Amino acid sequence: MATQLPRPLDEREMSAWHALIRSHNRVMRRLEAELESEQRLSLPAYEVLAHLSEAPDQRLRMSELAVHAVLSPSGLTRLVDKLAREGLVSRARCDADARVIYAVLTPEGLARLEAAYPVHLRGVREHFLDHLSEQQCEAIADALGELSGVGPADCAAAAEVEAVAAADCDAAEVLRDAAGAQFVEAP
Amino acid sequence: MATQLPRPLDEREMSAWHALIRSHNRVMRRLEAELESEQRLSLPAYEVLAHLSEAPDQRLRMSELAVHAVLSPSGLTRLVDKLAREGLVSRARCDADARVIYAVLTPEGLARLEAAYPVHLRGVREHFLDHLSEQQCEAIADALGELSGVGPADCAAAAEVEAVAAADCDAAEVLRDAAGAQFVEAP
DNA sequence: GGCATTTTATTGCATTCACAAATACCTGCT
DNA sequence: AGCAGGTATTTGTGAATGCAATAAAATGCC
Secondary structure, three states, X not given: OOOOOOOXXXXXXXXHHHHHHHHHHHHHHHHHHHHHHHHOOOHHHHHHHHHHHXXXXXXXXXXXXXXXXXXXXXXXXXXXXXXXXXXXXXXXXXXXXXXXXXXXXOHHHXXXXXXXXXXXXXXXXXXXXXXXXXXXXXXXXXXXXXXXXXXXXXXXXXXXXXXXXXXXXOHHHHHHHHOOOOOOOOO | OOOOOOOOOOXXXXXXHHHHHHHHHHHHHHHHHHHHHHHOOOXXXXXXXXXXXXXXXXXXXXXXXXXXXXOOHHHHHHHHHHXXXXXXXXXXXXXXXXXXXXXEEOHHHXXXXXXXXXXXXXXHHHHOXXXXXXXXXXXXXXXXXXXXXXXXXXXXXXXXXHHOOOOOOOHHHHHHHHOOOOOOOOO
């Protein structure tokens, strides 16, 4: 009894699939290791702080945060617990809707993010972007962007935050400038 | 005191970076959910079985397996423990070197892999490849392949295993045909 | 107004996973 | 032979993570 199969992968498809898995794994591990050892921050924790810093009032609902951070809702609750214990974020109730909790970036959290930003940025360049030509970079953004579940508008807006910063500057300033932007939106 | 920063990300770079993170997350979650619910197999478990099926004698050293599966050595030990408890793989000592343990695919393991193969293949197509043009597929293979830490030769060889299968065929046959290949090599 | 449904966040529980230490073994040097 | 150093694997332990169930609150329908 022959099981009807989807068309098996050809060489190109196989290469693309494996490349995605392996490259992601490789890059993330390195990034996480550096961030952890140099700044005592996990990658999900960094992402939470970064998203908060970019949000209006530096606060975001738990549910929004869960979508942006790559984490389940329960995972996020626990991560925010941890960050709150460390004083990097605090929780605030929402007047309009008592169910929602805002995670709010504290000054300590911003400071921590400012310290971690250069390490993270360097890692992203060193382990990822430096290996890509401009064309490849663009191709990846195009090809995977569609798969990522966020509209191109969001990506573009998000990009601006880091783009405003000049090449030689103070990390804290970049983040403070960026902190006014608002473009985080659930898909 | 101005911290010297690497050049911040421009819009294209930001898009590529976020696209990698988000698309990977999205695709993997879906794939894993389907494989888990339809076949009671985690993605790492599938990968282990698949790599074993492609290896000469359907056996591989733990260390080789750990490199190919996206898992730490200790993680692999435990995964193989679990698969061995379920009878899908067995362990075998190596005559030449008493330190190495081979994980060997059992007939039950092969059967399980045969059952899971169509589900996995469908998922990879549906959630990943179907969204890519041929050019995009090629571009990803090129761009990320370099980052993935395996030589292009390995990728090409690995691709053949699935490429030999025709579009409309029996899953078991594909896997049996593929089982003779040998191209697994640590970086 | 009151009850069913849906949404938001948290918690219980079990699993997965990695790092570091331990173990067993091999290799080369003297 | 014997030991120093390196390699392959496993185990101890703690942290991270997800799913399902729960709690609390909004929303809609009667």
